[in-house]
């Protein structure tokens with residue numbers, strides 16, 4: 403791989419050991435995947451923040467690094483709401499370790515906003531053809547597919563390396579030819595709301611890590627595409643998908659229809675809602691995987707207005723989004739639900755104490771059983787709220 407004289411100096415350790423380690427990681431990945439050079443990236447999003455997933459080994463690795471990131475960089479969700487962790491029932495020992503992880507990242511100049519939806523935040527609004535280095539799989543999918551930006555599914559260490567160097571290796575989804583669809587998904591019915599997360603859950607299993615193009619009967623919204631991409635990345639490992647005539651790259655050009663076709667029928671979507679239907683009543687309801695947008699917060703606020711919920715319900719979102727809309731947060735919390743920031747039902751140990759959960763996310767449906775050992779059921783936002791046991795306040 404070609405390196406500029408400056409990059410060679412970094413690799414030789416002239417700018418310190420941390421930058422040397424970082425560029426070594428980028429060059430190693432570039433060599434494995436046949437990159438020709440390093441390219442500048444506009445921002446980085448770094449996974450591996452929850453103490454539940456990275457443990458002491460992760461904390462030690464981050465704490466040993468020195469220097470400052472060169473581009474706007476942000477974190478994935480942590481294991482707790484940084485402010486209201488006590489209300490989530492988080493153990494103080496866990497909370498202390500979690501704070502240490504966040505402080506170690508902050509020392510490197512990384513913004514300690516913990517979210518899987520950086521594209522909603524100030525300073526992270528990427529656009530078509532921007533090169534970035536993001537790592538959370540739903541954020542990667544949204545950036546690549548819905549925005550048309552370019553990122554590989556970075557691991558925590560490689561995203562952190564890209565943040566420190568300000569560059570990434572030019573391979574994979576940074577290249578035009580790797581963004582061509584190779585499998586067609588033909589959906590035979592109109593879909594809306596949580597149907598899209600169910601579609602991703604179904605299709606991801608067959609598509610694996612390939613690039614699909616969807617032929618749909620109706621046009622999904624950005625929130626629906628967020629749910630589709632998140633589920634595709636969780637039940638499969640899809641980092642980029644297209645929807646003919648909808649997503650930016652499938653609008654500016656007409657892709658050749660791939661020979662392999664996966665047909666999807668309504669009955670397959672309906673089956674997702676039947677998962678674990680023997681769990682008659684869940685102990686907790688969680689919405690916001692990926693983190694809620696303002697439109698989703700508005701929808702939830704509208705649905706819970708004038709109601710009291712009987713069960714624990716979390717609405718997960720980015721702190722910055724919650725802070726921009728205190729009125730919506732207040733409306734939601736008046737019902738007894740909690741607007742939980744900086745974390746989610748998958749990466750927080752607070753979920754593990756429940757036996758059963760209802761989610762509106764195909765991604766959470768795929769991950770909660772394995773990562774939290776909690777039985778999960780799938781429902782629309784409206785049915786999630788009904789599951790929480792709604793009583794009229796009046």
Ligand SMILES: C[C@@](O)(CCOP(=O)(O)O)CC(=O)O
Nearest residue numbers: 449450451452455478538539
């Ligand atoms: C499940 C996931 O959304 C959260 C866990 O990630 P982390 O490695 O703890 O940051 C990661 C992913 O899908 O990329």
Ligand code: SF4
Nearest residue numbers: 518540691692746748
């Ligand atoms: S809310 Fe969902 S998409 Fe976001 S970090 Fe948690 S598991 Fe990943």
